[in-house]
Amino acid sequence: MKIAEKKALKRESIIQTALQLFSVNGFHRTTIPDIASKLQMSVGNLYNYFSSKDILAQEIIKYTSEALGEKIRVVNGLDVSAEQKIHEIVDIYFTMAKEKPEMIEYFLRVYLSNREVFSDGCQGMVCVAGFITEIMVFFDDSVSSGELRNQDFFSAFGLFMGYLGGMVFLKGEDVLPQDIEFYIDDISRNIYNALKA
Amino acid sequence: MKIAEKKALKRESIIQTALQLFSVNGFHRTTIPDIASKLQMSVGNLYNYFSSKDILAQEIIKYTSEALGEKIRVVNGLDVSAEQKIHEIVDIYFTMAKEKPEMIEYFLRVYLSNREVFSDGCQGMVCVAGFITEIMVFFDDSVSSGELRNQDFFSAFGLFMGYLGGMVFLKGEDVLPQDIEFYIDDISRNIYNALKA
Amino acid sequence: MKIAEKKALKRESIIQTALQLFSVNGFHRTTIPDIASKLQMSVGNLYNYFSSKDILAQEIIKYTSEALGEKIRVVNGLDVSAEQKIHEIVDIYFTMAKEKPEMIEYFLRVYLSNREVFSDGCQGMVCVAGFITEIMVFFDDSVSSGELRNQDFFSAFGLFMGYLGGMVFLKGEDVLPQDIEFYIDDISRNIYNALKA
Amino acid sequence: MKIAEKKALKRESIIQTALQLFSVNGFHRTTIPDIASKLQMSVGNLYNYFSSKDILAQEIIKYTSEALGEKIRVVNGLDVSAEQKIHEIVDIYFTMAKEKPEMIEYFLRVYLSNREVFSDGCQGMVCVAGFITEIMVFFDDSVSSGELRNQDFFSAFGLFMGYLGGMVFLKGEDVLPQDIEFYIDDISRNIYNALKA
DNA sequence: GATGAATGAGCTTTCATTCAT
């Protein structure tokens, strides 16, 4: 294996480990030594891959957003109704929240919560472009096809991001009486009703 | 003025000042000396009013939630349609986000983001009961009157909380091309469509 | 009751309460507000009785030493053998350690341990003169009567103070397999054997 | 020199320096910055060697007790009478109190006086086992050989520990009219008389 | 590339003491 490849692999393993720790313990409660020690790596060496803790956090949100965007891109390629696509997207999101909670948790607990960390390097929403772009594609397609009402994109995007994120937050707070999957149908319906033409 | 009153006033002024600083700079970037010095008060004396930084943060969220709940309680008392009430609530929320942004920001940036801080003393959502309760009253009333579809409360609550919070977050990120008030009509309509019978 | 009497009573109640708290929690772990609050008294007022925490600690050791000395003075007045007097003294000490442990504990944990506190005002052993004096009387009497060997007073005094204090310390550390009273006979005998003519 | 060796050396130099400062100024009057600055070392780095001030204090008492135990172990190996061994032990203790007073002082002023510090990690007397064990060996041997009277071990141990410690305490208080060595013969004799068969 | 000892500013919290009332 080439050196460049090895480096890329290690880079990714750092991202994965840091993602895990940040999402569980929060950004400020996770230290660089914590991350290095879980990776059995020296702190000094970790700095060879990411030049600061903030930069590392930024790379993680890009990585996560990309991964989520990827899944939605698949949905966008399906030949089904907008209503079904909404159901799919909600399903993907909640399933991920259940099976890979660290990604969604990272979004809520690290990205959304520590703006200082992301203010230099992730202005606007460039670091979550992967996710936004796919929602935008979905929305534009569905408006074009006449299935969804035409309205300001952010009114629609806020609905997706806020509603889904909010539900996962409530789950995390242990206030939902049901499992998160229980809400998929209700919430898909609500979103569809909100946006339909 | 009585001593007890004076103390209560000072207590409230600490809450106001800390709310401001926390919401602008985040919980971890705001230090107790920062708060004390803005109040022209000694650090030690501040601890006579709140026994720790965490406790202070918890008292602020209760205070904020109560203030928001109070406004919604007024709406609940109005003799208007559910559709109009939704419009009112969205209006209140966005107006507050514009005029007293620190309260909404606090919710998003401090409460939602630093669970460790609130885990002892604000389990579940007891510290935001003031807000939740009023949304619950609104929802129950409107379902009873046949205006809104009967569904799990949390599906509806997540919509309010997540959607409204999400929009304010986007505003804070400076990604919204329009002023927050611009979205009041769109979002009210979306929420009503999502929930109507 | 005269004002002076009232003040003396309050002064003593402060000493008693502080003695209790210092002996249980140690000097540095006990705060002036702790003492005041247990007395239902303001800190400011407490300073009307004792001008500093150190002064208070010094007054307590005098009080304690006097109380212990008083009991030994009674023994010195008895018409019994030196051997019996030693037994009495050991008995008094261990009984006090059991029934009023705060006095002995104060000696060990506060006086003996925080020399800085006592260096200004209790130089030498002036603050424990009450206790020392009586041991000295006992020793001189018993040497005069030919029952105990004549030797340097401090060799004898160190034996009493160190041995008895050491045993109580061991008891406090929970390393003694038996109750403290179990050792009265052994230790009296050892002391008598050590000192007898 | 190997890194591990260097680290061990530094660890020991921290112990020595802290021992000195604690024994002279007391535990609470000695700060971590004090220790670090005397070592020309940063505060943070000191925490790489000892995870808290309490832990440091505990390691010191183990170190000290071991050092004292070592010396008594040599005496236990000698082929001399119990009476002579007692004289040796007293000699060792008083000589150490004179030449390396910090060790004995630490015992009296830090270990004996700040139980809170040692309650987690040094329960019972595990941290002074090095010293106790050797006294126990001496006592058992001498009872076996018929030189000392058989009695509860703690009655004998308290005599050694309390008497010797008490004398050094008196010395520290400057109440002894003579040099500490002056008392070696008297005290050895008293101890032997107390314990002999 | 890899190591981890070292740095030191900065944090939250405590508490003896004062003093206006």
Added chain:
DNA sequence: AATGAATGAAAGCTCATTCAT
């Protein structure tokens, strides 16, 4: 005499980052 809010210096400890090896 009595109150207790107020002071502020100082404590123990943390941790992102650097750098000699």
